[in-house]
Amino acid sequence: MLTRVLVTDGMDASAIEKLRSGGHEVVEQFYEPDALGPALRDFDAVIIRSATKIKEPQIDAARGGRLKLIVRAGVGMDNIAIPYAEAAGIAVRNTPRASSNAVAELAMALLFSCARNISIAGHTMRESKWEKKAYSKGFELAGKTAGIIGYGRIGRMVGDKCQALGMNVLSTVHRSKPEGCECETMKFVSMDELLSGSDVIILCAPGGEKALVDRESLAKMKDGAVIVNVSRGSNVDEAALLEALNSGKVRAAGLDVWLSEKEPNWALAQHPAVSCTPHIGAGTREAQKRIGTELVDIVEGFSF
Helix, strand or coil, rough: CCEEECCCCCCHHHHHHHHHHHCCEEECCCCCCCHHHHHHCCEEEEEEEECCCCCCCHHHHHHHCCCCCECCCCCCCCCCCCHHHHHHCCCEEEEECCCCHHHHHHHHHHHHHHHCCCCHHHHEEEECCCCCCCCCCCCCCCCEEEECCCHHHHHHHHHHHHCCCCCCCEEECCCCCCCCCEEEEEEECCCCHHHEEEEEEECCHHHHHHHHHHEEHHHCCCEEEEEEEECCCCEEHHHHHHHHHHHCCCCEECCCCCCCCCCCCCHCCCCCEEEEECCCCCCHHHHHHHHHHHHHHHHHHCCC
């Protein structure tokens, strides 16, 4: 039987060609939520990114059809009702390794921008303003302490890059302590110790029910701390962060992810102390090729 694969949010062209040359029919089309479920009945596999959500209604509508595999091109899978899908006989996979370095490098780019006022200084230059005095009060990263919340693949890469810059790294243990990480410049501590002892806090953890950066955690941070979020928008209470930026409690923030991508918090995005991007963490040519290769391997290795 011909394997039909739906690609809803785009995919590396060479990977699509490889699937087609391997005998798979690939359809590239985005569906609105109400139409997605019924459409999935006619496909054996679907490949999605963050824009497409496959939750209980979509899975219910797909029941009885051909769908056997959902693949998330990326790391986070909070846009998929995983246990519900698996209970319906639909396997769920992702590509956890392919984009890790790209996201880690963006975290560092946002951190550099916060440290040296690059975003706002560049913005005022484009307005034909020479604001050298205003933006010559940055800080150096060497010798500072980075608190990394979430020490998985991305967090460890961020930690390695921070240490290479001469920074000290703190992180917390949620499940099991990663081995081979701790050294003179990297320690696992409690969350309270991380919050109070870090000059910059970088979020690399999966999203949860409660924001990791909220009024309570902000109160425990150093005055003038910097926050970088390349994880999930739900990890930050955006209203609380905006208040902290306005009060000076938080010196600057670097944000790639947002609570809503359809209607981002524009007041936060336009704040002069915020360096921001529209969820482009995995957006490098190299990462997209690696993701494409991993997607092909997943589809071709699956028993439909």
